[in-house]
Amino acid sequence: MARSLRRISESTIHRLSIYYRALNQLERENYETISSKELAKREKLTPAQVRKDLSFFGSFGTRGLGYPVGELRNKIAEILGINRTWNVALVGVGNIGSALVSYKEFQKQGFKIKKIFDNDQRKIGSNHKGIVVSDIKKLFEELKDGEIEIVVVAVPATVAQIIVDDIVRAGIKAILNFAPMNLKVPDDVEVRNENMAMELEYLSFSLSNDSLRP
Amino acid sequence: MARSLRRISESTIHRLSIYYRALNQLERENYETISSKELAKREKLTPAQVRKDLSFFGSFGTRGLGYPVGELRNKIAEILGINRTWNVALVGVGNIGSALVSYKEFQKQGFKIKKIFDNDQRKIGSNHKGIVVSDIKKLFEELKDGEIEIVVVAVPATVAQIIVDDIVRAGIKAILNFAPMNLKVPDDVEVRNENMAMELEYLSFSLSNDSLRP
DNA sequence: AACCTGTTGTGAAAGGTTTCACAACCAGAC
DNA sequence: GTCTGGTTGTGAAACCTTTCACAACAGGTT
Structure with a gap:
């Protein structure tokens, strides 16, 4: 047990x-x-x-x-906790965001993208794999009912913190962050970073300092 | 010092x-x-x-x-080691691969995508941001001259290991892997994994076992 | 020049994670 | 029923990382 x-x-x-x-x-x-x-x-x-x-x-x-x-x-x-499905929202349908919408591994594992948000007028209202993109202004409104359990943040670093503040305020407790920065959140919110720059820097370090690798 | x-x-x-x-x-x-x-x-x-x-x-x-x-x-x-540029090759121009080609953070940090490979006939020969996609069959041939220092693997898990064997054989020592699997490589090759499924599973665990979080 | 404040650099202590090593146990053979 | 080979589950040891705590020092003030 x-x-x-x-x-x-x-x-x-x-x-x-x-x-x-x-x-x-x-x-x-x-x-x-x-x-x-x-x-x-x-x-x-x-x-x-x-x-x-x-x-x-x-x-x-x-x-x-x-x-x-x-x-x-x-x-x-x-x-x-993956013997069930999780409702996910995606914020930001740029390069990475769009890739995630089509990424089959997500669905396969039971992570269902239910809502998509962006601030670009040309994207709002457009359809991504059956989901209509909402205005990012409605983020708080749309998240606060508790349907969404995990939010994926795929927006530029400059606006990530503002958006995350909204997400946290709406009561979300789990965030997957693709912005290359450390988000500030309360202790009861879990943030996982998918920071490609950081991993590339690790590889760079590794190639540059062969003898110092762990 | x-x-x-x-x-x-x-x-x-x-x-x-x-x-x-x-x-x-x-x-x-x-x-x-x-x-x-x-x-x-x-x-x-x-x-x-x-x-x-x-x-x-x-x-x-x-x-x-x-x-x-x-x-x-x-x-x-x-x-x-980021006070210089690094030559990067990308293998796989699917959802994630294409996103990476356009991802500005890479360029900004001095990681320059110089070569792109895919196995899809419809993609081979096509142009992505000025780079012509080569046939994946030429991978070994094109990597072995040492120009490329880091390879980004963005192919399905089923073929990732085969491709990585080629990459390793060509003498590459640094790999950024987006396939959701553990690649087997010799000790002198550094692999960093960008495994979204794993991070989502962490969030799932975290939401499911509030009291067990580290 | 003596003193005070602020901050580094670093040994030592505390805390955490991984590995070791072995008792406890299972299944099959005789 | 007893032995043998194989494997788990787990305290204890070894190892690694983080935090503490303080001497050493820079720069300003009196």
């Missing part, structure tokens, strides 16, 4: 995502069970880490046998 | 990116110097962490005064 008072680290949660994808693949390959050793090998992790990560949430394996693939997959989906 | 034998943690490198952006902003606001205290406050970090991070690379500040904004900005650019 879940250890209710334990805090779970960011790395552990990320690895659950990795296990989830690996287990889906194993299911396709008709595996019935998988050992921590084999799972770790596939994902370049250590067996102990796999077991420790899972043990935070319960004991799902059988000694001598390993973990039942389908069952563990479902259990992880449940832990991650 | 640089401490040559110290390994630098991933978190420290990511924070250097954060400091870099903050310092650019401070420069725009005409700050001449900034204390670790003030810089930390702006980015929701601790002063000690700012000082410790910087101290790995040298001592750039003045006791009693703080750090010189412009100078520190330049020094961090140098450490991150």
Whole structure:
């Protein structure tokens, strides 16, 4: 059973995502069970880490046998909260925003884009995959009823904070941010950054300082 | 001066990116110097962490005064290796790939997309912002001369590994991966993942397990 | 020149994460 | 029923990162 008072680290949660994808693949390959050793090998992790990560949430394996693939997959989906659909709003239909609307992985994983906002008059009213783009001025109005649970921010850095203030005020607790900046939000709002510039800078550092890599 | 034998943690490198952006902003606001205290406050970090991070690379500040904004900005650019341009190739001009070609932040930061590849006959030969799309079959051939230093992979997960094997074989040491999967590469190749599904899953976990957040 | 305020740079302490190592256990063989 | 090989679950150890705390120092003031 879940250890209710334990805090779970960011790395552990990320690895659950990795296990989830690996287990889906194993299911396709008709595996019935998988050992921590084999799972770790596939994902370049250590067996102990796999077991420790899972043990935070319960004991799902059988000694001598390993973990039942389908069952563990479902259990992880449940832990991650992806055994259901989430209603998502997208703010900003520029280059990245438009790409996200068509991005099939989102839908596949149960993240449904329900509303789209932009401030460009030429875009407002236009149709993106069946969703009509609303005026960004209506953001607060449209988010405050609680239908939308996650908001994706894909606007220029210069306006991102203003928009996020509105989003927070409307009661949203989860934001995926593509603007290359640190958003300021209250502690009870979770922001994840998808910052390509930052990852490229990491690669640049890595190429420039071969000996200093972690 | 640089401490040559110290390994630098991933978190420290990511924070250097954060400091870099903050310092650019401070420069725009005409700050001449900034204390670790003030810089930390702006980015929701601790002063000690700012000082410790910087101290790995040298001592750039003045006791009693703080750090010189412009100078520190330049020094961090140098450490991150972004005081120059990098030649980038893009593989896959689907939704995400096309968005990246138009994404201005890349160019602004000195990451220049020089070559584009795809396997779709309708796309090969077409022009994206002045770059003609090449057949993905020519990937190895076109990368092996060393002009390209960083490759961005924006292809479906099913073909990502095959393509990456080619990229690695051609001698590329830095890859930015948008495919939702863990790529297998030798230890001397650095892969950064831009995995939106994973970040959404984190948000999903966060909304589902309020009490377990780190 | 002595003093005061502010801030860095950094060893040491605290806190967190990963790895180790092994008892506990399962399933199959004999 | 007992043994054997394999694997989990987990405290403890090792390792890594962050925070603390303070000496060292710059610059201004009296």
